[in-house]
Amino acid sequence: MVTAYSATGNVNLAREVFGGTPKGMRDTVFYNAMITAHSHDNDGNAAIRLFCEMQRDGFRPDNFTFTSVISAVGLVAESEKHCQQLHCVVVKSGTGFVTSVLNALVSAYVKVALSPLVALPKCAKLDDARLVFNKMRVKDLVSWNAMLSSYVNSGRMNEAKEIFQEMPEKNLLTWAVMIAGLAQNGLGEESLKLFNLMKLQGFQPCDYAFAGAITSCAALGSLKSGRQLHSQLIRLGFECSLSAGNALITMYGRCGVVGDARNLFLTMSFVDSVSWNAMIAALGQHGHGVQAVELFEEMLKEGILPDRITFLTVLSACSHAGLVEEGHRYFDAMHDIYGITPGEDHYARMVDLLCRAGKFSDANDMIGKMPFQPGPQIWEAFLAGCRNHGNMELGIQAAERLFEMIPQNDGTYILLSNMYAAKGLWDNVSRVRKLMRDQGVKKEPACSWVEAENKFHVFMVDDTAHPEVNAVYSYLKQLVLEMRKLGYVPDTRFVLHDMESDQKEHAISTHSEKLAVAFGLLKLPRGATVRVFKNLRICGDCHNAIKYISKVVGREIVVRDGKRFHHFKDGECSCRNYW
């Protein structure tokens, strides 16, 4: 009965049945079932209390007891201590060689390593897990999968790949974990390759594997593969899967087609808070702040409780659409009505919102009100806002803080250098660049890509590697002539080096996003929307230039940069010049 209630997620009923049973009528199995119920309910403390209680009542824990209670300690405070204690008890009890017990122990050490409740050293805990794993005499598939997901969850993909190779056998879960892991760690192409390999080896991908592959498409911007995966899902009858559906919402959003995301969201038969969050985020990233806020209000009306991620997405949506009032209201409601304590990330969104709107002193007040010291996220938001408004003094202050906190971050140097360059202060630009060199900081190379003729075409600045780059350059030249007639003047302030002005114009005309846009215009069907993706923020001159291009060619151009989407149409951009 306890197990039945627990399996249906009804822990309270399970607890009632358990409590209503007199001690004389309980046995070890009965205790085990209740400990498991607590563990599945993520209530580690209750599981541990019951574990102690059964021993006081004179029952000796067996293999089942240990596996359950060990799997429950990961989420409680002091889990590290519990973990080691239980490890000792297990060894003393003589069950230290039982595979299932050790499997639970491996996962428990990993949970400790990943727990926000436990202080350093996290790596050491992960290596403890590996030690237990290495010493196991008999490893089964569960052991290998546990070790694999440990590395995946801690982002240690090289070790994960080794485990994946070494495993004597694999099941659906193995593939799903690896595909999702590669997707989340920025290895989308490898993830999609693995998804295909999985099918070649005779496995029918489960919806988790699909979700991972779809996430890769979202990161890469591969609308074509994403749509293919969507139709495969429908053919296989997975269209009700929440994880796959939610991944699809994100994929459509991140590939630039919010309308498709919305259609899917509206037709999904089951949705949860993740679906709502994903949909609100998609609207926000495209600058549809008002719609994002409306959807959020609808979510509340439907009685779905917002979580900390909901508020992160709502606050960003407000920020990108300049909804200052609403942002303030939701920030207060988060704590006052929904009892969620704002974290540094929430404050950072508020600072972003205020700075973007030019309200620097309000942003400073906000920082002053924080119950903790401002970290990098706060000053990054501040600096970006200063750059947008050309506020030199405050920008320099924010940059100084960032140099102290994260000297290796290339973004700080670039933002500051851009700010000086915009004012023509070339001495300062070269000073920042020297500082960057002295610190050994390398700028992440900018690249843009576009999907055409069934594959991705990647362009770097001043690209010479792409086989059709000459056609791209001559088409761009032609475009610029037309653009100049409409009033386009290249804005060479966005060139970081000081050089002769004709050189500057050349440098700026070969930025990767311009090349990718031109290539898309050449290769995609006449009139089709061009969707370009860039790893970093879009450059100011490119932003201006693409506005003109959209007017000259009479087509819609969508650019996803590192921060958000820009929809260019008829010479205007949806971001209203804030990015």
Add this chain to the structure above:
DNA sequence: CTAGGGTTAG
């Protein structure tokens, strides 16, 4: 009768 790997949202 009871146990040990996973997913999607920022």
